Amino acid sequence: MDMKKRVSIKDVAKAAGVSVATTSYALNHVKSSRISDSTASHVREVARRMGYVPNLSARTMIKRKSQLIGVIIPQTGTTNEMDYRNPFYAEILSGIERVTRENGYHIMVSGTGPNQDYSNIAQMRQLDAVIIIGTYPSKFLDDIRQTGIPVVLVDAYVEDDAFHQVRTNDRQGGYLATEHLLELGHRSIAFVSDAVRFPGVFEQRYLGYRDALKAWGLVPEDALRYECNVSYIDSLRLAERIVREGCKADAFFVAADVMALGLIHGFISSGVHVPEDYSVIGFDDMILASMSMPQISTVRQDITRKGEVAAQVAMDAIKSDEKQYICLPLTVVQRGSTGPKSSRKETGL
Amino acid sequence: MDMKKRVSIKDVAKAAGVSVATTSYALNHVKSSRISDSTASHVREVARRMGYVPNLSARTMIKRKSQLIGVIIPQTGTTNEMDYRNPFYAEILSGIERVTRENGYHIMVSGTGPNQDYSNIAQMRQLDAVIIIGTYPSKFLDDIRQTGIPVVLVDAYVEDDAFHQVRTNDRQGGYLATEHLLELGHRSIAFVSDAVRFPGVFEQRYLGYRDALKAWGLVPEDALRYECNVSYIDSLRLAERIVREGCKADAFFVAADVMALGLIHGFISSGVHVPEDYSVIGFDDMILASMSMPQISTVRQDITRKGEVAAQVAMDAIKSDEKQYICLPLTVVQRGSTGPKSSRKETGL
Numbered sequence: 001m002d003m004k005k006r007v008s009i010k011d012v013a014k015a016a017g018v019s020v021a022t023t024s025y026a027l028n029h030v031k032s033s034r035i036s037d038s039t040a041s042h043v044r045e046v047a048r049r050m051g052y053v054p055n056l057s058a059r060t061m062i063k064r065k066s067q068l069i070g071v072i073i074p075q076t077g078t079t080n081e082m083d084y085r086n087p088f089y090a091e092i093l094s095g096i097e098r099v100t101r102e103n104g105y106h107i108m109v110s111g112t113g114p115n116q117d118y119s120n121i122a123q124m125r126q127l128d129a130v131i132i133i134g135t136y137p138s139k140f141l142d143d144i145r146q147t148g149i150p151v152v153l154v155d156a157y158v159e160d161d162a163f164h165q166v167r168t169n170d171r172q173g174g175y176l177a178t179e180h181l182l183e184l185g186h187r188s189i190a191f192v193s194d195a196v197r198f199p200g201v202f203e204q205r206y207l208g209y210r211d212a213l214k215a216w217g218l219v220p221e222d223a224l225r226y227e228c229n230v231s232y233i234d235s236l237r238l239a240e241r242i243v244r245e246g247c248k249a250d251a252f253f254v255a256a257d258v259m260a261l262g263l264i265h266g267f268i269s270s271g272v273h274v275p276e277d278y279s280v281i282g283f284d285d286m287i288l289a290s291m292s293m294p295q296i297s298t299v300r301q302d303i304t305r306k307g308e309v310a311a312q313v314a315m316d317a318i319k320s321d322e323k324q325y326i327c328l329p330l331t332v333v334q335r336g337s338t339g340p341k342s343s344r345k346e347t348g349l
Numbered sequence: 350m351d352m353k354k355r356v357s358i359k360d361v362a363k364a365a366g367v368s369v370a371t372t373s374y375a376l377n378h379v380k381s382s383r384i385s386d387s388t389a390s391h392v393r394e395v396a397r398r399m400g401y402v403p404n405l406s407a408r409t410m411i412k413r414k415s416q417l418i419g420v421i422i423p424q425t426g427t428t429n430e431m432d433y434r435n436p437f438y439a440e441i442l443s444g445i446e447r448v449t450r451e452n453g454y455h456i457m458v459s460g461t462g463p464n465q466d467y468s469n470i471a472q473m474r475q476l477d478a479v480i481i482i483g484t485y486p487s488k489f490l491d492d493i494r495q496t497g498i499p500v501v502l503v504d505a506y507v508e509d510d511a512f513h514q515v516r517t518n519d520r521q522g523g524y525l526a527t528e529h530l531l532e533l534g535h536r537s538i539a540f541v542s543d544a545v546r547f548p549g550v551f552e553q554r555y556l557g558y559r560d561a562l563k564a565w566g567l568v569p570e571d572a573l574r575y576e577c578n579v580s581y582i583d584s585l586r587l588a589e590r591i592v593r594e595g596c597k598a599d600a601f602f603v604a605a606d607v608m609a610l611g612l613i614h615g616f617i618s619s620g621v622h623v624p625e626d627y628s629v630i631g632f633d634d635m636i637l638a639s640m641s642m643p644q645i646s647t648v649r650q651d652i653t654r655k656g657e658v659a660a661q662v663a664m665d666a667i668k669s670d671e672k673q674y675i676c677l678p679l680t681v682v683q684r685g686s687t688g689p690k691s692s693r694k695e696t697g698l
Contacts, residue, residue: 006472053472053473090438097458106470108417111450112450124402125455262640291610291611291637293642
């Protein structure tokens with residue numbers, strides 16, 4: 001095998017005509033009265049010319065900094081694989097990766113489930129910080145917190161000031177989506193989401209939906225609340241059932257784009273027109289929202305930006321213990337799946 | 350901060366009543382005449398009871414194994430972010446992550462572009478292996494090869510036996526897609542892809558398309574070859590242009606699903622029916638292929654499986670220098686976007 005001879009710190013010291021200790025100080029940018037700035041820069045120049053590559057394991061042991069940030073993404077239940085089929089995780093990872101890389105960090109990505117012990121992994125790797133995406137049981141979070149490694153929670157709904165947090169204002173987003181439908185003239189608006197049993201994004205979006213209805217003098221009705229798995233095909237079947245059984249709603253606020261897409265296709269394949277018969281607004285502005293016919297009106301969160309912010313918070317947390325709590329704003333993107341309440345509905349579908 | 354006191358190797362040695370050297374041998378499973386098996390297992394039991402977590406940086410320095418595998422994903426040109434919006438990368442990463450995790454490895458994911466120097470990073474991190482997804486310039490690959498770290502190329506078209514390779518039989522896939530259209534009665538079949546300038550998947554798919562035409566006694570025509578960016582919106586515009594300018598094809602083999610989706614939507618919005626007027630078959634079986642109307646017939650590669658295989662090859666490569674070259678098979682999935690050649694076409698669109 002064609003292996004490059006690795007240049008050691010001793011080689012650099014010899015070539016620069018200084019001691020190994022001085023070389024180490026210079027290469028690690030340690031300020032010391034024992035070496036001058038000109039010596040330090042001379043050593044670094046020699047190292048650069050010789051193609052010296054520092055050994056990060058050694059540096060990690062000395063500095064107790066690995067320049068490695070752990071990122072945890074939920075596993076899917078069925079396959080034990082990272083929940084990557086949901087494009088949300090891919091986009092947020094993209095933002096995290098770029099910002100950390102540009103600042104000299106690398107990311108270690110794990111699909112650890114809530115019942116696995118990540119705190120051991122974090123300690124073994126001497127991770128500088130951990131970014132956890134999604135909701136995990138408090139035991140899982142406690143174990144990591146006790147390692148003393150800074151933790152940034154993304155989209156968690158945890159009231160615990162031991163953690164840094166980055167999330168979006170989902171309640172405001174739910175409000176905006178519902179308000180958009182109200183402004184188009186709709187008064188009977190259904191809410192579709194996963195079962196809203198736990199504190200989390202769907203509960204917040206539902207609360208925003210209720211806020212908007214109340215602000216317009218309307219009363220939220222249980223009959224207009226639909227639950228469905230966050231799945232394209234299950235949402236498509238829900239739409240078919242809604243058409244079969246009838247529904248007094250004239251608009252749907254669907255708490256995730258992938259469900260909105262399934263719902264729209266289920267309506268269309270049942271002969272119902274979107275937006276003429278039913279307006280549908282989604283949430284997230286996934287790439288698929290603009291790759292459908294009609295294109296889907298939705299609540300946009302800048303997912304890549306969320307990843308970038310999470311990365312910045314994690315890097316700040318390595319240097320300062322001051323907790324950050326960042327709540328990113330949302331906006332409505334109007335596309336083809338929502339339109340004014342038509343008279344057609346009045347005459348029966 | 351509520352920091353757990355870390356149990357050191359000295360603590361374990363003291364509790365077990367042996368020297369630090371003996372403890373280190375036992376915990377690292379080093380065979381030595383100086384310690385018996387029963388001592389070794391006693392030490393390991395004490396360490397387990399005390400909740401000892403090894404320091405991987407120290408272990409990496411001693412063993413020169415980091416248990417860390419690097420994964421390189423291409424950056425998008427425009428944003429300098431990982432090309433994550435393409436769900437292919439997300440799915441393959443999911444397969445790599447699960448298999449490596451189950452075998453005690455972690456993955457470090459980088460969005461390194463072809464002009465960045467990854468060989469330094471690989472050496473600094475003492476990566477055990479590197480998995481490179483996609484096509485990179487030979488200079489980039491040479492630099493990594495010279496580090497001596499085992500490299501697995503996924504979907505590269507490089508003839509160099511210094512690398513392990515995992516890819517799919519794209520030429521066979523192109524053949525199968527074209528054969529599917531021929532069997533449905535189509536004889537004038539267009540080929541749509543990115544510019545086929547370099548050796549790569551699109552060239553292979555094109556060669557398979559030509560193979561199939563020739564096998565059926567047909568001559569490939571340049572007039573039936575369309576080039577377009579691998580982009581939903583550009584493909585949609587191409588379809589509009591095809592309808593405007595006219596096209597003698599009655600079926601389209603499109604070398605990527607995202608382009609097939611754009612093409613289909615462009616046809617539909619121009620008043621052309623799929624599959625009644627034009628049959629369209631894609632390639633990849635991305636999740637979006639089954640979330641469209643009509644659902645897209647396509648050539649299926651099991652992307653998660655490809656990631657799993659790449660991970661296994663990388664782990665094998667850490668232990669053995671024997672090069673592996675794995676070519677995964679493809680299959681056609683028939684859905685709603687392809688159908689028999691109709692008589693409608695004959696009477697003019």
